[in-house]
Amino acid sequence: MTARYYEERLQEEYLEGKQPAFDISAGPIPGELHLAAGHEASGAGVCAHLRDDDTVTAPHRPHHIAIAKGVDLKAMTAEIFGRESGLSSGKGGHMHLFDPDVNFACSGIIAEGCPPAVGAGLAAKKRNEDSVAVAFLGEGAIDQGAFLESLNLAAVQNLPVVFVIEDNDWAISMPKERITDVTDGSKRAEGFELPGVRVDHDDAVAVYDAAREAIGRARDRNGPTLLEVQVHRRMGHFMGDPETYRPEEDQEAATERDSIERLAEDLREAGVEDATIEELRAESHDRVDEAIEWAKEQPKPEPEAAHEDVFVNPPSGVTDSEPEFDLAGGDD
Numbered sequence: 001m002t003a004r005y006y007e008e009r010l011q012e013e014y015l016e017g018k019q020p021a022f023d024i025s026a027g028p029i030p031g032e033l034h035l036a037a038g039h040e041a042s043g044a045g046v047c048a049h050l051r052d053d054d055t056v057t058a059p060h061r062p063h064h065i066a067i068a069k070g071v072d073l074k075a076m077t078a079e080i081f082g083r084e085s086g087l088s089s090g091k092g093g094h095m096h097l098f099d100p101d102v103n104f105a106c107s108g109i110i111a112e113g114c115p116p117a118v119g120a121g122l123a124a125k126k127r128n129e130d131s132v133a134v135a136f137l138g139e140g141a142i143d144q145g146a147f148l149e150s151l152n153l154a155a156v157q158n159l160p161v162v163f164v165i166e167d168n169d170w171a172i173s174m175p176k177e178r179i180t181d182v183t184d185g186s187k188r189a190e191g192f193e194l195p196g197v198r199v200d201h202d203d204a205v206a207v208y209d210a211a212r213e214a215i216g217r218a219r220d221r222n223g224p225t226l227l228e229v230q231v232h233r234r235m236g237h238f239m240g241d242p243e244t245y246r247p248e249e250d251q252e253a254a255t256e257r258d259s260i261e262r263l264a265e266d267l268r269e270a271g272v273e274d275a276t277i278e279e280l281r282a283e284s285h286d287r288v289d290e291a292i293e294w295a296k297e298q299p300k301p302e303p304e305a306a307h308e309d310v311f312v313n314p315p316s317g318v319t320d321s322e323p324e325f326d327l328a329g330g331d332d
């Protein structure tokens with residue numbers, strides 16, 4: 001509920017000032033914005049099994065995963081709004097959310113969350129810790145070298161990593177069948193002799209069950225798993241996408257298959273009172289509204305700060321500080 005309402009509120013905020021002629025740099029949220037409404041069952045079902053010291057990497061559509069992993073909502077929102085108190089001092093934007101407190105990172109380059117997740121898994125193994133790493137990616141990324149090489153390394157080193165493919169049927173304007181001949185992405189696991197599981201409907205409880213098995217296996221040092229989850233893209237690829245390539249029925253079907261309302265219905269049938277569900281909804285909405293209002297009041301970074309935190313050792317002259325080591329190289 002938090003993730004869905006977050007995306008709906010960001011959509012409203014994002015469009016402010018960008019119309020009638022779409023101007024990507026105008027308004028309170030400058031730049032691109034990829035919203036994940038329809039993906040919630042995946043982030044929530046998987047991350048419910050994770051601890052703060054587990055690592056999660058997400059792709060360019062990261063908010064529902066970040067929220068489920070426990071990323072600080074206010075600092076994340078400030079980052080999306082380009083504010084100084086954001087996770088990356090307002091200079092990363094919505095595709096570059098990094099929260100070391102809960103080991104969360106995301107990247108705009110598809111499949112590029114996979115190698116760092118393998119790195120986190122390798123670190124856990126070498127340190128003899130029982131933390132795990134989860135890499136999320138879209139079905140449009142399953143032919144990327146970074147993903148396939150990561151599967152191989154995780155398999156051969158028996159690392160505690162779970163790969164989660166979020167299959168929303170689209171990669172920008174490309175339907176899945178035009179990208180790959182593999183209809184079930186979890187079958188990629190077979191080439192590496194790994195367990196592969198597909199949850200073919202976006203039911204949070206079904207995802208939760210499949211993820212419990214996969215994450216438990218990783219934590220018990222029984223190696224990696226590949227999980228694919230069917231989700232739905234309720235909005236455009238990015239905000240401002242006119243979706244002229246998308247059949248209307250496909251868009252309508254995504255709207256009808258609402259995993260949140262279905263789960264609410266299941267809860268009602270299991271005896272949960274309407275009032276309890278509405279209370280949860282109200283709480284999640286308040287939390288989101290509060291984070292957005294807070295973020296909008298935060299100052300923007302000073303223009304001079306543009307060069308800070310860009311390089312480990314900034315080119316000489318960019319700051320007043322002495323370089324930590326000789327940039328020209330040394331005896332070693």
Ligand SMILES: Cc1ncc(C[n+]2csc(CCOP(=O)(O)OP(=O)(O)O)c2C)c(N)n1
Pocket residue numbers: 060061108109110137138139140141168170171172237
């Ligand atoms: C390596 C790389 N190639 C191309 C792109 C441009 N690009 C951004 S999103 C995207 C499609 C991603 O589709 P999918 O992985 O299914 O994720 P979805 O957007 O559906 O969530 C592409 C090709 C990119 N970001 N990185």
Ligand SMILES: [Mg+2]
Pocket residue numbers: 138139140166167168169170171172
């Ligand atoms: Mg996709």
